[in-house]
Amino acid sequence: MGRYRVRAAALVAWALLAAASCSSGQGGNDAARYDGPGPFPVGRAEITLEGIDGGExxxxxxxxxEGTVAVATASAQVDADSRVADGPYPLVVFDHGLAASPEQYDRMLTHLALWGHLIVAPVQVSDSDPVDVAEAVRDRASEAAAGPLQGLVDDGPIVVVGHSAGTTYAARAAAESAAVDGGEVAGALLLAGGGQGAVGVAPVAPTLFLAGGRDPVTGQWMVPGFESAAGPAQLVVxxxxxxxxxxxxxxxxxVTLGPANCTPDDIDEADVWPVIDHSVVAFVRAALGSDDGFDALDPGLLQELAPGALTSQGTLSASS
Structure with a gap:
């Protein structure tokens, strides 16, 4: 069986397994919801990638x-060596913010993996392009000693996600790869940043800008980034x-992280997780071609999941 047929079969299985765990929105909205746990438990492993950051x-x-989901908000099992036998799974490359580390996003990335995705987050030391990272991941997965990645990496389009300064890499990849490589990047998700280090770059792939209203970065970078997008784009605040x-x-x-960094004192930080978790999974799945498309990013459904007001501009659609 050819690799493309294998990939198609894997994606069908991915879609069916995820669909089996979806729940419909309330209030008359029938779009799938992804704020709850997906059908998979999650493993986590530290890996090295050749050719990234000047070496390994x-x-x-x-x-x-493999196994069963123990709790809805489980953190990843550190250094787990098991995997679902019927991979591969779609690849998501995540770029963290300045002075941060991949592990500081464990809860959000675990939730995305629960829904049947492989997420690789490089430790950014210098300029690492997400497409180069994806190629290095696939090279690593083809090795005999690939460990948990062996047989797990789908060879189709990828989605790039960035937070804060990490949106620089995601925005560039969504513009350059989509234009030069025929759409290798299926979508870009920019969290709390508008690709501020990629001035003049207009994402071509479908792009979701997801921001916090208490964050001054929203007005400074995200609105201009959204307005300059060359492809389908949506800004959710x-x-x-x-x-x-x-x-x-x-x-x-x-310690106190400051009023612009977290929720106000009268709102628990966990109250914003449902809308964030749902939006992240819904966008990644839609960008990769799920049957429900971008319907799950309907502003009405997102408002149901948010602890307070929410605004949305623009409409996402699949790349032509």
Whole structure:
């Protein structure tokens, strides 16, 4: 069986397994919801990637694993060596923010892996292009000693995700790869950043800008980034979220991180997780061609999941 037929079969299985765990929105909205746990447990492993950051770049991988889901908000099993036998799974490359680390996004990336995705997050030391990272991941997965990645990496389009300064890499990849390589990047998700280090870059692939209303970056970078997008784009602003609401820092901090970084004192940080988790999974699945498309990013459904007001501009659609 050819590799493309194998990939098609794998994606069908991915879609069916995920669909089996979906619930419909309330309030008359029938779009799938992804704020709850997906059908897979999750493993996490530290890996090295040849040719990244001038040598063997370090990265963390979250991946669908064998077994059962123990709890809805489980963190990844550190150094788990098991995997789902019927991979491969779609690849998502994640770029963290300045002075951050991949592990500080464990909760959000674990949730994405619960829904049947492989996420690889390089430790950014210098300029690492997400497409180069994806190629290095696939090279690593083809090796005999690939460990948990062996047989797990789909060879089709990827989705790039970035937070804060990490949106620089995601925005560039969504513009350059889509234009030069015929759409290798299926979509870009920019969290709390508008690709501010990629001035003049207009994403061609479908792009979701997801921001916190308490974050000054929203007005400074995200609105201009959204307005300059060359392809389908949507800007969603969660009023009660801050710059670091996409990380694990707000819920685990022992010091005050500042009013622009987290939720206000009268709202628990966990209250913004449903709309963030749902939006991240819904966008990634839609960009990769799920049957429900971008319907799950309907502003009405997102508002149901948000702890306060939410605004949305633009409409996403598949690339032509």
């Amino acid at each position: 770049g370090r990265a963390t991988a979250w991946y669908p694993a 969660i009023d009660e979220a801050g710059h670091l609401s996409f990380t694990d820092l707000c819920s685990s901090a022992t």
